[in-house]
Amino acid sequence: xxxxxxxxxxxxxxxxxxxxxxxxxxxxxxxxxxxxxxxxxxxxxxxxxxxxxxxxxxxxxxxxxxxxxxxxxxxxxxxxxxxxxxxxxxxxxxxxxxxxxxxxxxxxxxxxxxxxxxxxxxxxxxxxxxxxxxxxxxxxxxxxxxxxxxxxxxxxxxxxxxxxxxxxxxxxxxxxxxxxxxxxxxxxxxxxxxxxxxxxxxxxxxxxxxxxxxxxxxxxxxxxxxxxxxxxxxxxxxxxxxxxxxxxxxxxxxxxxxxxxxxxxxxxxxxxxxxxxxxxxxxxxxxxxx
Amino acid sequence: xxxxxxxxxxxxxxxxxxxxxxxxxxxxxxxxxxxxxxxxxxxxxxxxxxxxxxxxxxxxxxxxxxxxxxxxxxxxxxxxxxxxxxxxxxxxxxxxxxxxxxxxxxxxxxxxxxxxxxxxxxxxxxxxxxxxxxxxxxxxxxxxxxxxxxxxxxxxxxxxxxxxxxxxxxxxxxxxxxxxxxxxxxxxxxxxxxxxxxxxxxxxxxxxxxxxxxxxxxxxxxxxxxxxxxxxxxxxxxxxxxxxxxxxxxxxxxxxxxxxxxxxxxxxxxxxxxxxxxxxxxxxxxxxxxxxxxxxxxxxxxxxxxxxxxxxxxxxxx
Numbered sequence: 001x002x003x004x005x006x007x008x009x010x011x012x013x014x015x016x017x018x019x020x021x022x023x024x025x026x027x028x029x030x031x032x033x034x035x036x037x038x039x040x041x042x043x044x045x046x047x048x049x050x051x052x053x054x055x056x057x058x059x060x061x062x063x064x065x066x067x068x069x070x071x072x073x074x075x076x077x078x079x080x081x082x083x084x085x086x087x088x089x090x091x092x093x094x095x096x097x098x099x100x101x102x103x104x105x106x107x108x109x110x111x112x113x114x115x116x117x118x119x120x121x122x123x124x125x126x127x128x129x130x131x132x133x134x135x136x137x138x139x140x141x142x143x144x145x146x147x148x149x150x151x152x153x154x155x156x157x158x159x160x161x162x163x164x165x166x167x168x169x170x171x172x173x174x175x176x177x178x179x180x181x182x183x184x185x186x187x188x189x190x191x192x193x194x195x196x197x198x199x200x201x202x203x204x205x206x207x208x209x210x211x212x213x214x215x216x217x218x219x220x221x222x223x224x225x226x227x228x229x230x231x232x233x234x235x236x237x238x239x240x241x242x243x244x245x246x247x248x249x250x251x252x253x254x255x256x257x258x259x260x261x262x263x264x265x266x267x268x269x270x271x272x273x274x275x276x277x278x279x280x281x282x283x284x285x286x287x288x289x290x
Numbered sequence: 291x292x293x294x295x296x297x298x299x300x301x302x303x304x305x306x307x308x309x310x311x312x313x314x315x316x317x318x319x320x321x322x323x324x325x326x327x328x329x330x331x332x333x334x335x336x337x338x339x340x341x342x343x344x345x346x347x348x349x350x351x352x353x354x355x356x357x358x359x360x361x362x363x364x365x366x367x368x369x370x371x372x373x374x375x376x377x378x379x380x381x382x383x384x385x386x387x388x389x390x391x392x393x394x395x396x397x398x399x400x401x402x403x404x405x406x407x408x409x410x411x412x413x414x415x416x417x418x419x420x421x422x423x424x425x426x427x428x429x430x431x432x433x434x435x436x437x438x439x440x441x442x443x444x445x446x447x448x449x450x451x452x453x454x455x456x457x458x459x460x461x462x463x464x465x466x467x468x469x470x471x472x473x474x475x476x477x478x479x480x481x482x483x484x485x486x487x488x489x490x491x492x493x494x495x496x497x498x499x500x501x502x503x504x505x506x507x508x509x510x511x512x513x514x515x516x517x518x519x520x521x522x523x524x525x526x527x528x529x530x531x532x533x534x535x536x537x538x539x540x541x542x543x544x545x546x547x548x549x550x551x552x553x554x555x556x557x558x559x560x561x562x563x564x565x566x567x568x569x570x571x572x573x574x575x576x577x578x579x580x581x582x583x584x585x586x587x588x589x590x591x592x593x594x595x596x597x598x599x600x601x602x603x604x605x606x607x608x
Contacts, residue, residue, distance in 0.1 A: 023409055030401065031418055034476065038421065040444070041434045053443045101329035113316075114323025124330065127338055131536055131586050133562055133579045137348060137572050138341035141355065161333025168330065193322040222428040224539040229567060240429040244543070247433070255437050262430035269425050277417040280424075284483045 038266075045263040049256025067260035075246050078234050080261065083242035090152060090227075090238055091220040097159030098167055098216040099209055105162045106171030107197045111183060121172075128165045140229060154230045155223070159216070167212040170283060174208035175201055211283030214276045218269050239265045348576035355570050366577035376578070378553050379561040382467060386557060387534040390471040395526055398478040402485035403515075416486065423479035431473070432543030436460055439469040439544075460546060463554035470555060473540050481526040488522030489515070520601045528593050532586050538563065558582060 036058075044052045046063035071080050108114065109121050143154040162168055182204075183196045191199075202209070224240045231237055234245065243265060246258055273280070324331065349366060351359035370376050405415055425431055438444045441458030449456055459465040496514050505513065516523075538559040541549055549560040558578070566575030 020409060023404075023407060024411075027404060027409075027415055030404070031415065034419060034422060037431070037434050037438060037476070038425070040438070041430070044434075044437065053437055053440050054447075056444055056447055101333070105327045105330035108323045108326035112319050112323040112326060114320045117323065120327070120331075123334065127334070129532060129586065129590060130338070131532075131579070131582050133536065133559055134345050134576075134583050135338060135341040136562075137566050137576050137579065138344035139337060140567075141344070141348075141572065142341070144355070158333060158337055160329065161337060162327075162330035163333040163337050193326065197326070218424050219427075222425070224427075224429055224543070225563075228542075229563075243429045243433065255433075258433055259437065262433040265428065265430045266425055269428065270421070273417075273421060273424055277420070278413070281416060281420055281483050284420075284480060 038270075041259060041263050041266065044255070045260040047256075049254050052255040052259055067256040068264075070257045071261055071264070075242060076234060076249060078237075078242075080242070080264075082235060083237055083239045086236060087221055087238040087240075090155060090223075091217045093152070093156050094159045094220040095213045095216045097156055098162075098164055099213055101160050101162035102164065102167040102212060103171055103202060103205065103209060104197070105168050106175055107193075107201055109168070110172045110175035111196070111201065112193060124165050124168060127163070128169065136229070143230070149230060150232050150236060151230075152236075155220075155226045159220075164216070167216070170212060171205060171208045174205050178204050207279055208283065210276065210279045214272055214280055215283070218272060221269055345576045345579060348573050349580050350577075351573045353571075353573040353576075355572055359573065362573070366574050367581075369574065370577060370581065375553060375556065375561060379556045379558045382554070382556055383535060383537070383558040386467060386470060386474075386537060387531055389468075390474045391527070391530050391534050393471065394475045394478050394530060395481055395523075397475055398481035398526070399485050399523075401478065402482045402489055403511075405482075405486060406489045416483070420479035420483060423477045426473065426477035427539060429539070429543050432540055435469060435473055435540070435544050436546075439466075439472075445469075460544065461551060463550075463552040466545065466551070466554045470537070470540055470544060470557075473544070474534065474537070481530060484522055484526055485519065488519040492518040517602045521603060524593065524597050524601045528590065531589055531593075535582065535586055535589075 039058055043057065043059040045067055046065070047055060047060040047067075048064055049067065051060075074080055074082075105124075109117060109124070139154065140149075143149055148154055158164065178201065182200055186196050186200055222240065223238070227238045227241050228244075231241060234241075237245065243258070243261060246261055250257060348359060350361060350363055352362050352365075353359035401419055405412060405419070422431075439459040440446070441461060443458060446456070446458050456462075456465065459469040492515060496518070497510055500510050500514055536559060537557050541555040541557045541560050542563075545551075545555045548564070549556040559582075562575050562578045562582070565571045565578065
């Protein structure tokens, strides 16, 4: 019933109606091309390994479960669930680290008028543009000397120490937008910074915190270079490295198991995205603007 | 009389009290500020500033991780410029950046213009177009790309049915880089969202005024939309080109052999990774990293310098 009114409205103006129809047809056509690979991987996971590459069909004529079932054997004696547990651990801890450390830092930049703030803020923004590769080798050398290679410490240290300037920046922008009267009133009531941070600013920053949390989770889940450099024992591998192992073991032409696992590795990301896309996209847009 | 006296005394007291309170508050703020940002400060010193200095030092040394670094001056840099594989990696990366970034931004702007019209289901479309930006960096999508762009696979057959017989892209040294370009262009969602936010800020009255003056859609785009979103365009160009310079994962995953065949996808960071982590030439790799930093800095400086010519901020208009 709710669809009745717009239809009547657009029906009153046939030119507008065709325009809208053309728009939707065009947008959907572009969308089909863009989302084709995503849908393709779901279908391919249920095709026989040798047919995956050649077939243009999105979905198999007679779907098989062999590829997915084959995953139960694991890779080189390591169960698939190990990779998923490792990735979950990495991504989960990354979220905890980024949310805590970035929000504390952002509070200092946005709400405390301390000496040297402008200079430090400029330095922080500067690191946004710094290619990570300049730091890669000395960091590796440092963690090697500390005997922390093949642990998650090198992967997580930066998250707990707010080195992901993008999230600090995002939160600073958000906190600056909060009405000043709120924390001034709280200060008159005798609240210290910790209290203002915890009871006033953090709850109001929820959208920025959620955006950062989701981006962090997905980035850590997708991370490839970090685990590739720092993890060298297969039982510690994340899903990304597990996938590469799978490919090297199976050979590059047999796609059955690879594609099935690739599909499974995409599921958490896609689920997260669908649940929180509104926050993500708004967060992206605001960070880009000011 | 006494009332006036009281008032002056009070005023004096306030004048005395305030600076002291302010000073105390200022000191407390300084302490609180540094305490709150201590995670970042530690991270900046230990993981950014310190490593930067170390990296600069390594760049002038011969260092293989096992023996102490040995100072060799500019040898790493001269060796780098003489190294044909280094030259190849620069070539490959530049090609990737120069072709991929404009295509990606064009598509992002095109779709943003499309989605900027108010239609039903806008939010849904926006989310769907954004999705590849999030999953595109994963190894999973690298696998999908390899499967789609192989010999006799979807892209090959699809183009064949259009009469274009290019063969598979993954095994072909002349074509594989374009499959990486396609992969980055496919992830146009992030700049698109930023364009959309910029388009929403353009005042409608400008278009109405232009329409009254008889300006067609193309003119309106060229004379109103483009200047009005130029700050956003600037931001996107800067961010996307800097990101493109640092491509690694997709080149590593999509290629069948190590960033090949025939070094066709030997992007800069692939070579850096190989030198540093496969051949333990940490000094050479550090020197490479600094050249990358210089390139990125150069692009940033040139873009910031050029923005006076083509980026319009609202203050300029008034």
